[in-house]
Amino acid sequence: MRGLADSLRGDLLFGALAFALLAAVDLGLGSPGLLDFTIRFATFALLALSLNLLIGVTGLVSFGHAAYFAMGAYAFGLLMQTGAWSIPAALVAALAASALFALVVGALCVRLTEIYFAFLTLAFQMLLHSVILAWIPLTGGDQGLMGGIPKPAFLGIDLARQDHLALFSAFCLIASAVILRQVVRSPFGAALRMLRDNPDRAAFLGLSVFRYRLGAFVIAGTFAGLAGVLMSLYVSGAFPSFAFWTTSGEAIFMIMLGGISVFLGPIVGAALFILLNDRITALTDHHGLYMGAILLVLVLGLRKGLLDFLVEAWRERKERRS
Amino acid sequence: MELNELLDCVSTLSCVVTQVSAGLTIGMLLFLVASGLTLIFGVLGLVNFAHGSFYMVGAYLALAGYGATGSFIVAVAFGALGVAVLGLLCERLLLSRIYGADVLMQLLVCYAIVLILDDVVKIVWGADFLSMGVPDSLRQPPFIVAGGIIPYFYAILFLVTAAIALLLAWGMGRTRFGRTVRAAAVNPAMVAALGVNTTALYAVVFAIGAMLAGAAGALSAPIRSVVPGAGVSILIESFIVTVIGGMGSIGGALAASLIIGLTRSFGSIGFPLFVEGMMFVIMALVLLLKPSGLAGRRGA
Amino acid sequence: MAQQRNTGLGRRALLGAAGAAALASPNIAFGQSRQPIKVGVPTILSGRVAQLGISSRNAMQMEVERFNAAGGLDGRMIELIVRDSRGTPAEAARLAREMISSDGCEFILDCEPSSGGFAVHEVVRETGTVTLHVNSETSSLSADPRQRFWNAFRVARQGIHDSIAGGAYAASVVRARNLRRWMTVSPDYAYGRDTTAEFLEYLRHFVPEVQVVGETWPRLFQPDYTENITRLSQGRPQAIYSCLWAGDLVTFMEQASIFGLLANTQFFGVNLADYTTLQQIRNLPRGAHSGNRYLRNFPDVPGNREFAAEYNRRFNTFPTNWSWQSATAVRLLTTALREVGGTSPRAVAEKLRGMTIESPFGADGRVTMRAEDQTLVGYAIGWGTTISADPFVENMQTADWNTIFRLEAEWKRAKGWL
Structure with missing residues (x-):
């Protein structure tokens, strides 16, 4: 356990440094564009990071991860619109809602493997999408939650201000990253990796495949819910497209861009994805053509995410030297 | 819920005739797309997320063929064969590089193909939705059977799709090629050891799968609008069919397509607001109760 | 490019009060009257309704070129920044924010359909950018008082x-x-x-x-x-x-x-x-x-036939419902700009409210931006x-x-x- 405590201290230090750096850059330059970028980056990085707990660590390829993202966004938005909730309380409740939803869906899905798991998670996501579209009195249907989300200040933090929201988002991302890294490093995380690499051995050791996978599913769903909360704060609403398969697809895209075997891979992937997306949208109408071509080059050329590629190349060089 | 209306309908012959014939026709068109998907999965182990785009390109090519020649037969042939060539190119240049890779890589390469094809179609044919219209020679008054309506063109569609389905069943079951394909699906290493060129086999199977999607797109071009992005909803529906029927099973895909077609036509009377949701409910139920699908052979 | 400019601009922009400050600052910062008036246009240019977004953009280009050819606003030309939201509301909201904060757009002509329109609506509610919703026909957008605020207008037919x-x-x-x-x-x-x-x-x-x-x-x-x-x-x-x-x-x-x-x-x-x-x-x-x-x-008036003929000549297709709405939005905005003689958001919004202009798309040759709910009537x-x-x-x-x-x-x- 000493190693774990050490790693926690290291992670906390790293996290604090990263936050200080982000805050200094954001506040120092103070450009609205950069603040926007920070918020979106934190949102998508968190979504990708949480999904990678399933894909990279546990070996469960979920196609329906956006369901918990949408759940967090809608739960938070709906609670805030009642006017009776403070932001921290609504945030905790929204995370609980995402976790509960992930628990129910996960209990049904994690027994399956591979492609069947992927399709069943997708089916539940599309079911949620249909419910959001159909339950118009609650969700506003295809128009989403209208009328804005009130953002009363708490503890001196006023999320209606872009700079506060940017720092808050960055804090959420970094805190979540520290927690998730501890999860991955913990005995629980080691068990997940063993389930991924050698399920027979894990079963032989008496690990409950079902419980460990379900645990990972719920944790991943909860952090996706937090990403959804940040998204709803950013756009001041919630929309059915949050629960559409394209959102899940983009999260997978980000993970693949950055790499699945390196912890920070999805975060790098999210940044790359946003930069690519924004540049391409600004430069051309043919978004799909360029995005598709870049994707092909990356997937067929590198055959792995950018960080995966770099880390492996570095390792090989080191080996060749020694 | 309007279950009374549903009861009224199933107790009148004319309503049953109309709904069943419509449901079967929708189902058979869906089957063409889904059978290609399931064939490719069964043999290549590849989940072809770009299958909906092949359907869309088939419709556009048929439109072009019809515009050039004025013949519907030429249009359908052009659509189907054009997409077969497109499929062959995709398989040789792109997908063959990721065989054996995890489903994630497959998803991303196919996602890229979808994005690119949608834009290419928009560049070549423009962003306007286009329509072909039912060719004059096929524009005949509908058949009236026991008071139910069966449109002439739907009857043709049903016959053509059924003929393709029979051809497919015969090809897979009775020919040497079909036996090789089925053997390769079970044990590719053994087939390769017996001297079969599996690279060529895979390419041909993928092209046939793509051709089926292209044929469905071409056949439905006269009655559906042709528009960029048309592949997505078809893709989702054919995935549902594939999962319900069992990944890799063509017979299962046929049964599931007809179930979906009939659910749609009777659902629009009995539960008009939950037809879409019902598809996902059926799929989720099948996955939970029998994950390998109605006719699946692979364990889950 | 945009990034560099906006670092210079951002230092003086107070972040919380982003809206008005960010809007006004390009002028204050550079003091150049020749700088273009940037107008952001989030719309759909891909997927199933791409054709409508393109028809919106076409009509806007036609009208903006006419305005610029006539000298613009005291030599300041309008520059349209048109971007594709691909029909997702979150992306529409993102684009609107980016156009306002990074590109320095002073006005938004929102060419999204209803769902994206509501997303853009929430963004400009916060930023205070004068916005004309061009294609959203959903009545509640302007009829429901909770949706209404001073800087948002609708220039579309209404359900x-x-x-x-x-x-x-x-x-x-x-x-x-x-x-x-x-x-x-x-x-x-x-x-x-x-x-x-x-x-x-x-x-x-x-x-x-x-x-x-x-x-x-x-x-x-x-x-x-x-x-x-x-x-x-x-x-x-x-x-x-x-x-x-x-x-x-x-x-x-x-x-x-x-x-x-x-x-x-x-x-x-x-x-x-x-x-x-x-x-x-x-x-x-x-x-x-x-x-x-x-x-x-x-x-059946000459202005309408000429509009269709010119559109057809330039784009080889006919205008759509989104086209006349887009053309009307540009005409309303440019008329207000000329009458105000500047781009101050409050003044332009004040001028738009209740404004009537000559229009070939009007029932009696005119259309009006009704003051009470800031929506187009008389078309x-x-x-x-x-x-x-x-x-x-x-x-x-x-x-x-x-x-x-x-x-x-x-x-x-x-x-x-x-």
Whole structure:
């Protein structure tokens, strides 16, 4: 356990440094564009990071991860619109809602493997999408939650201000990253990796495949819910497209861009994805053509995410030297 | 819920005739797309997320063929064969590089193909939705059977799709090629050891799968609008069919397509607001109760 | 480029009060009167409705070029920044923010359909950017006081106006032909549901004895309508109402005609009369009833025909409903800019409120940005019957705006919005 405590201290230090750096850059330059970028980056990085707990660590390829993202966004938005909730309380409740939803869906899905798991998670996501579209009195249907989300200040933090929201988002991302890294490093995380690499051995050791996978599913769903909360704060609403398969697809895209075997891979992937997306949208109408071509080059050329590629190349060089 | 209306309908012959014939026709068109998907999965182990785009390109090519020649037969042939060539190119240049890779890589390469094809179609044919219209020679008054309506063109569609389905069943079951394909699906290493060129086999199977999607797109071009992005909803529906029927099973895909077609036509009377949701409910139920699908052979 | 500029700008912009400060600062910062007036246009340029977004952009370009050629605003030209949201509301919101904060857009001409429009609405509620919603027809956007704020305007036809006009027209047909049994087929999303409910409400207002014997709700962009058509034919209606649109409507009409559905049934399609739709329907049935989306001969005035001719010459296709709305938005904005003599958001918004301009798309040669709810009124609405060849629609009957105003006020009162 000493190693774990050490790693926690290291992670906390790293996290604090990263936050200080982000805050200094954001506040120092103070450009609205950069603040926007920070918020979106934190949102998508968190979504990708949480999904990678399933894909990279546990070996469960979920196609329906956006369901918990949408759940967090809608739960938070709906609670805030009642006017009776403070932001921290609504945030905790929204995370609980995402976790509960992930628990129910996960209990049904994690027994399956591979492609069947992927399709069943997708089916539940599309079911949620249909419910959001159909339950118009609650969700506003295809128009989403209208009328804005009130953002009363708490503890001196006023999320209606872009700079506060940017720092808050960055804090959420970094805190979540520290927690998730501890999860991955913990005995629980080691068990997940063993389930991924050698399920027979894990079963032989008496690990409950079902419980460990379900645990990972719920944790991943909860952090996706937090990403959804940040998204709803950013756009001041919630929309059915949050629960559409394209959102899940983009999260997978980000993970693949950055790499699945390196912890920070999805975060790098999210940044790359946003930069690519924004540049391409600004430069051309043919978004799909360029995005598709870049994707092909990356997937067929590198055959792995950018960080995966770099880390492996570095390792090989080191080996060749020694 | 309007279950009374549903009861009224199933107790009148004319309503049953109309709904069943419509449901079967929708189902058979869906089957063409889904059978290609399931064939490719069964043999290549590849989940072809770009299958909906092949359907869309088939419709556009048929439109072009019809515009050039004025013949519907030429249009359908052009659509189907054009997409077969497109499929062959995709398989040789792109997908063959990721065989054996995890489903994630497959998803991303196919996602890229979808994005690119949608834009290419928009560049070549423009962003306007286009329509072909039912060719004059096929524009005949509908058949009236026991008071139910069966449109002439739907009857043709049903016959053509059924003929393709029979051809497919015969090809897979009775020919040497079909036996090789089925053997390769079970044990590719053994087939390769017996001297079969599996690279060529895979390419041909993928092209046939793509051709089926292209044929469905071409056949439905006269009655559906042709528009960029048309592949997505078809893709989702054919995935549902594939999962319900069992990944890799063509017979299962046929049964599931007809179930979906009939659910749609009777659902629009009995539960008009939950037809879409019902598809996902059926799929989720099948996955939970029998994950390998109605006719699946692979364990889950 | 944009990034560099905005670091210079950002230092002085107070972040919280982002809106007004970020808007005004390009002028203060550089003090150049020749700097272009940047106008951000989030719209859909890909996927199934790309054609509409493109028709919006085309019309805007035409009008902006005219404004610039005439010298702009004291030498300041308008520069349009058009970007593709791909139809996702979150991306539309993102684009609007980016245009305002990074690109320095002083105005937003929001060319999203309703869902994206509401997302952009929330962004500019916060930033205080003067925004004209060009294509959102959902009534609540401007009618519901909770949605209203000083800097957002709607320059589009509105669901409730169309429904009252449609109800009044349909009522006259119903009386003449004694059509009692109605069914509806409309897309299952907010616009489809609201518009259909409102149409039926006004149809019953004028002819209470009308019965709705069945409804069917295909989802938006459903590829096939067979199940909906067989449902309709089971109900044996005398009349069918639909607010399906564009490619979906084309597919529906094509499939309905091979089922012989429209042979003995009067069809009322509020969105039929748009050229891209009319031209794509092979064998357009004679005598289907349609509202005008855009027709070059309705209103039948020279300005309208010239608009269509120039558009056709430049883009080799005909304008759509989104085109006339976009052209009108640019004309309103440029008129306000000239009259204000500057780009101060408060002054421009104040000028827009209640402004009337000459317009070939107006019922009486003018359209007005109504002050009380900041939405466009007085545009030409009419219904007619289809014929299979150009000009496609005949016997256009112009809707009476006095009736529309009266019933709209009653509707708002019933909703508690007035």
